[in-house]
Amino acid sequence: MNRNTLVEQIKAKKSFLCVGLDTEKTRIPKHLLNDPDPVFSFNKAIIDATADFVVAYKPNTAFYEVNGSEGWLSLEKTIDYLNKNYPDIFIIADAKRGDIGNTSTNYARAFFETLNVDAVTVAPYMGHDSVQPFLAFSGKWVVLLALTSNSGSSDFQYFADKGGETLYKTVIQRAVSWAGPDQLMFVVGATHPEELAAIRALIPDYFLLVPGVGAQGGDLTAVSKAGLNSQCGLIVNSSRAIIYASDGVDFAEKAALESQKIQQQMLLELTTAGII
Amino acid sequence: MNRNTLVEQIKAKKSFLCVGLDTEKTRIPKHLLNDPDPVFSFNKAIIDATADFVVAYKPNTAFYEVNGSEGWLSLEKTIDYLNKNYPDIFIIADAKRGDIGNTSTNYARAFFETLNVDAVTVAPYMGHDSVQPFLAFSGKWVVLLALTSNSGSSDFQYFADKGGETLYKTVIQRAVSWAGPDQLMFVVGATHPEELAAIRALIPDYFLLVPGVGAQGGDLTAVSKAGLNSQCGLIVNSSRAIIYASDGVDFAEKAALESQKIQQQMLLELTTAGII
Numbered sequence: 001m002n003r004n005t006l007v008e009q010i011k012a013k014k015s016f017l018c019v020g021l022d023t024e025k026t027r028i029p030k031h032l033l034n035d036p037d038p039v040f041s042f043n044k045a046i047i048d049a050t051a052d053f054v055v056a057y058k059p060n061t062a063f064y065e066v067n068g069s070e071g072w073l074s075l076e077k078t079i080d081y082l083n084k085n086y087p088d089i090f091i092i093a094d095a096k097r098g099d100i101g102n103t104s105t106n107y108a109r110a111f112f113e114t115l116n117v118d119a120v121t122v123a124p125y126m127g128h129d130s131v132q133p134f135l136a137f138s139g140k141w142v143v144l145l146a147l148t149s150n151s152g153s154s155d156f157q158y159f160a161d162k163g164g165e166t167l168y169k170t171v172i173q174r175a176v177s178w179a180g181p182d183q184l185m186f187v188v189g190a191t192h193p194e195e196l197a198a199i200r201a202l203i204p205d206y207f208l209l210v211p212g213v214g215a216q217g218g219d220l221t222a223v224s225k226a227g228l229n230s231q232c233g234l235i236v237n238s239s240r241a242i243i244y245a246s247d248g249v250d251f252a253e254k255a256a257l258e259s260q261k262i263q264q265q266m267l268l269e270l271t272t273a274g275i276i
Numbered sequence: 277m278n279r280n281t282l283v284e285q286i287k288a289k290k291s292f293l294c295v296g297l298d299t300e301k302t303r304i305p306k307h308l309l310n311d312p313d314p315v316f317s318f319n320k321a322i323i324d325a326t327a328d329f330v331v332a333y334k335p336n337t338a339f340y341e342v343n344g345s346e347g348w349l350s351l352e353k354t355i356d357y358l359n360k361n362y363p364d365i366f367i368i369a370d371a372k373r374g375d376i377g378n379t380s381t382n383y384a385r386a387f388f389e390t391l392n393v394d395a396v397t398v399a400p401y402m403g404h405d406s407v408q409p410f411l412a413f414s415g416k417w418v419v420l421l422a423l424t425s426n427s428g429s430s431d432f433q434y435f436a437d438k439g440g441e442t443l444y445k446t447v448i449q450r451a452v453s454w455a456g457p458d459q460l461m462f463v464v465g466a467t468h469p470e471e472l473a474a475i476r477a478l479i480p481d482y483f484l485l486v487p488g489v490g491a492q493g494g495d496l497t498a499v500s501k502a503g504l505n506s507q508c509g510l511i512v513n514s515s516r517a518i519i520y521a522s523d524g525v526d527f528a529e530k531a532a533l534e535s536q537k538i539q540q541q542m543l544l545e546l547t548t549a550g551i552i
Binding site: 022024060062063065066067068069070071072073075076094096097098099100101103104106107109110111114115123124125126127128129130131145148149150151152153154155156157159160161162167170171174216 | 298300336338339341342343344345346347348349351352370372373374375376377379380382383385386387390391399400401402403404405406407421424425426427428429430431432433435436437438443446447450492
């Protein structure tokens with residue numbers, strides 16, 4: 001999916017919400033557990049209930065790999081269902097991969113060809129030749145980790161050189177020389193609104209994927225103020241607060257209500273910012 | 277597997293060789309392609325031919341994920357085959373994972389419980405709470421990326437603070453406060469022998485996993501001189517130079533010869549260093 005299509009989606013749906021499909025078997029409503037593939041049944045119901053309010057879905061591979069090859073099959077079925085039924089919705093594999101060149105090429109093929117998602121999250125530690133193989137796929141996106149939402153982000157991402165420049169800013173500055181805003185986004189956690197504003201100033205045109213709203217405590221208004229650009233430029237993710245809004249038979253209905261609630265806030269933010 | 281068992285294996289086999297099972301369908305000998313699972317058939321033959329000369333196998337997940345859920349099944353069958361037939365051999369999932377706490381816990385369960393490997397490689401960018409969930413599994417190991425073998429290692433791993441301390445050293449110094457040498461190893465590429473010596477001086481007791489010998493150009497004697505400690509303390513990986521030593525019907529035989537050749541060099545290094 002190209003950037004224009006993504007921006008059009010955002011304006012049409014008045015939403016920049018991404019729902020994280022971090023589906024855990026232990027948290028699936030009991031009535032689904034007798035289905036042949038409870039994880040896929042759950043995802044399908046969540047997708048159908050929330051699709052009107054979201055522009056992206058983001059399955060995290062950990063929650064599929066924990067179920068082994070069966071889990072990977074649930075992931076394939078989920079992506080396939082999205083591609084067939086919701087071709088306009090952006091799909092991000094949250095995989096945080098990154099390896100030496102030939103290996104990264106195989107990861108890129110795994111996600112962009114075999115699974116067929118639009119974007120994959122990549123960890124920057126191994127440098128340019130671990131990221132560039134992902135950028136060789138036209139129409140596909142790298143979402144590079146910059147400043148993550150967890151407390152461990154303070155361990156190395158704020159590591160600063162003698163001029164006071166932090167590692168996460170150095171990652172951003174180096175990476176924008178590898179790809180433009182039509183191929184590259186950055187992960188910036190909602191738990192760092194001040195840094196988000198500084199990052200927006202540094203890279204006005206790039207999309208930012210912002211996790212950490214909801215269960216992790218980030219605030220949507222603060223994120224919007226700090227991060228919106230003239231084309232929106234934000235994809236804000238919420239996972240647990242939406243998909244586990246209820247553990248009963250009404251789980252999909254409650255997920256729809258939660259995502260609609262966030263979409264309504266986003267409509268307000270987009271209007272205030274003059275984007276729609 | 278605990279450290280003593282690993283060290284006993286090294287002394288018994290007079291080898292610290294790890295074979296990387298980076299099996300690509302396009303490089304599998306043609307006569308195997310009609311097997312129901314050519315990747316598993318290839319791995320099984322390579323394992324049976326080389327097991328006498330190696331102490332560890334290291335499948336890299338990229339080469340399995342590229343084949344989707346079928347690929348993940350080939351990986352499961354390979355690990356299962358190793359656990360059943362070669363219970364004394366150390367198994368490293370080269371996955372370079374790392375995510376926020378709850379997600380890393382699911383990755384740890386995926387690799388240590390569902391797949392049942394001994395160790396998993398982890399990327400440090402997201403800090404302590406992305407690594408610690410892996411350390412909660414007793415008898416299992418984290419192999420943390422420190423200084424990788426690729427050219428991109430120079431992009432961020434050498435990023436230095438005002439005192440001149442590099443990121444990769446900071447990663448090591450921070451990580452040794454999270455776990456001791458019975459649970460934690462570090463990846464240090466064979467392409468950096470000088471830094472390897474300095475790292476050995478910094479952490480005399482920790483095992484180092486050293487990729488980059490063979491196809492990537494690293495030198496075994498230089499690595500041994502720089503990295504051996506009194507208990508060996510090294511696991512040196514070779515992938516392509518061994519598993520693709522021949523693309524004919526003699527591929528397993530040639531892989532055995534290549535791994536034996538390296539084992540013979542290792543015997544010499546271990547003897548010279550007075551370890552055996």
